[in-house]
Amino acid sequence: MLNENITKEDQSELILVNIVEELVKQTVNEVISKMDMCSCEICRLNACAIALNKLEPHYVTTTRGKLLAKIITEKMNYHTEVLVEVTKALMSVKENPLH
Template identity: 40%
Template sequence: MSREIVNVMEELASSIVTVMLMSPDYQTFCKCEKCRRDILALSLNTLPTHYVTTEGGRQQAYEQLNTNDNRKWINKRIISAIHVVGRYPKHNE
């Protein structure tokens, strides 16, 4: 495999951000690529990194991180990032 180093938390957070922005709860928030990236970056700054180097390690880490208990605090940080970016969007620069 040609993958190098992957942050599994980034993959997980990215999919959660996508799903949340599609949900009715966040229909009033901007979903442009700039805001989506800012939400993800802001979330990742407050989430622990989880780097892996193999596909097997990636799957194992994903399963460990993606439990109900972990999703509660991960979701909480992503939700607060969605609100910060929604209040101070940078997409008009």
């Protein structure tokens, strides 16, 4: 999901990222495969939106090259609350899919 086609220059480019958003996207992809539900793009993005509206954003500045390392470090701080909201969001999408 995270920028497959990055060039060398992009690696050092400074970016503003909501770490919680990145964690929610990752967690949705992990959890959806373990649930007995539709895993199409509509359902995944819908679950991301529901979970993100419940969670406080946490913005950081980093570079593209360091983004993955940053996500791994920050994951420990947010994993539990992100997992709770993502699970709730997926249950509600499962009950009322937007398609």
